[in-house]
Amino acid sequence: MWKKVSAVVIPTVIAAALLGYMLMRVWNELQGNLDSILESLVPTWLIAAIGICVLGWFLRGFRYKYIVKKLGTEIGIIFSTACIYVSQTANLIIPARLGDFVRMFILKHEKGMPYTNSFTSLIVERVYDILVLAVLGLCSLPFLISLVPEDYGWFVWLIIFVLIAGIVGIIILLLAKWMHAENKILNKILEVFAQFRQVSSTISALGLLSGTSVIIWMMDVITCYLICMMLAVDIPFMLVLLAIIIGNLIKAVPITPGGIGTYEAALAIVFEIGGVASFTAFLIAVIDHLVKNLVTLVGGMLSLYYFGDWSVSLLKRLFKEDTKKIREENNNL
Template structure:
């Protein structure tokens, strides 16, 4: 019990602490910045965010289809909404496991297929944002060397992983657990390394993250700021790469802090940088939360037990899934 509580409370306290500190440090300038916003861009940002969510659902539909599961785009989008909503509440990206249980319930997928679909999605996401970040660096002055390192690590790791998948067919094992891992790697290869998959998932991933960047552009315009597109791209990239490290639920706090620091490279006032980062993440999280709640009701009352089952499996409070 205490393990479960501390696993949620401690990261949440860290997240809230970071946000409170950021806002408190620029408290005198916040009111002035808020008074000059153009609210129409808030609606634009939300519409762009919804479009990105639909495209994410379409991409996940394509991933599952390559694994021989023909799910609707609506169902695929709902799966992502639910899993990401859980990620806003609990640490360690536990919501990702919820998606595995939802797929098992509705389409009788194996647990390895569910996890494989998640891995494919994550690999394309991380590789794409790192690639966009690498391109943006050429257009931003005085980029700290640690940013380049943060971008290069997932790029190199992604390329090594794909090369490894090319040769996975040469490996086999009679060990139960190694055999499960090899099965998953074969499924990942099937879903990601055909020419069609590379084109479909690669192009859709680029569009998804460009839309995510445009949400931030709309927030920048809402505060009537002029920030170079390359800096906005770099801010989104660094924010998401840091958020990928599951320190706090949904990357809350670490995402905003990373973005605000990057905006400082373009001479953006700290108060404005903080507000843009906080509002950008708030919009995305509120759309996620609303979509998650609607999706839970849309999928049915069995979803909540699936969330509990995933939570128990993660923290050792329930049965561990078999392959």
């Protein structure tokens, strides 16, 4: 019991502590500038940001539909988008990104998709996301290093580390084609590798998955840029691009539920290094993540209604029970 409670409480405390510390840093400035901030707000840009954010989710659904189809299961774009919405909503409350496994249970329950295949679909999606983020980050660095070259060192190393890890992973993936194993666990890993190659086996598949991933993340960046415009803050687009990239690379490490706290801190640090006032950087980071999380929650609630009562029960049980136990029960369906 204590382990389950601490697994939720500790990450939540970390998230609250990070947000609290960030707020205390800018509290006086925020109070002094609140009136001018409210006067300069342009709500139209907020509506545009929400619209772009929603479109981005459906593009994710389109990409995931393609991945699942390559693995032998046909699903519609509404179904695939709803799967992603539910799993990401779960990630906002379930620690260590365990919400991703919800997608596997949904695909098994609704489409009979084997767990190995659905697990591979998650890996494919995550790998393309991280690698495209790193490539976009690498492209943005030359523009930003010229601004404050001495402060961008750790960004460079973070992006290079991700790219190197990606290259090593691709090499292992290719070499695994000729590997064989009698051990059951290693056999499953090799099966996942084979399915990954199956999804990305053609130039058209590589192009579609890479291209949609680029557009997805650019829409994420545009959402944040529109938040800046809503606050009437003039920030270079490339600075927003780098902030979103660093924020999401850090968010990929499951320290807090949904990356709350760590994402905002990463964005605020990048903006401040780029010359943005501390209180403005804090506001942009918090509002950006709040908008994206609220869109996720609303989409998640609608998706739970779309799948039916059993999906709500699944979320409750995933939060309370061991995923292995639920998986064994689902295998009996």
